[in-house]
Amino acid sequence: QVQLVESGGGLVQPGGSLRLSCAASGSIFSHYTMGWYRQAPGKQRDLVARIRRGDQTNYADPVKGRFTISRDNANNTVYLQMNWLKPEDTAVYYCNAQSILTSKNYWGQGTQVTVSS
Numbered sequence: 001q002v003q004l005v006e007s008g009g010g011l012v013q014p015g016g017s018l019r020l021s022c023a024a025s026g027s028i029f030s031h032y033t034m035g036w037y038r039q040a041p042g043k044q045r046d047l048v049a050r051i052r053r054g055d056q057t058n059y060a061d062p063v064k065g066r067f068t069i070s071r072d073n074a075n076n077t078v079y080l081q082m083n084w085l086k087p088e089d090t091a092v093y094y095c096n097a098q099s100i101l102t103s104k105n106y107w108g109q110g111t112q113v114t115v116s117s
Contacts, residue, residue, distance in 0.1 A: 002027040002106045004095045009111030012085055020080040022095030022108055033098045034071055034078040038091035045094065049080060053100065085115045
């Protein structure tokens with residue numbers, strides 16, 4: 001089992017940047033595909049970006065070219081660098097870990113990102 005703790009959310013103006021961090025503990029970090037999801041009020045939770053053990057990444061179309069996901073296996077942390085933020089990026093962002101062995105999903109508590117002038 002893995003525990004996930006997100007940090008780095010906040011209020012930012014349109015065009016600004018934020019970096020989210022997710023610290024994992026309790027299991028072998030490299031055994032998990034790591035991802036970021038987001039959920040806006042009244043909407044479903046959607047994938048933002050995912051990074052696999054071999055650093056293969058994929059991104060949702062709305063964030064391609066603006067967001068970058070990365071992982072530091074030595075420090076059990078995954079990051080989401082968000083640039084050129086737009087008001088429609090406003091949401092609660094959740095860190096996700098999916099076990100490579102069992103496909104079981106684990107979630108962090110979420111961090112609020114608000115993009116507004």
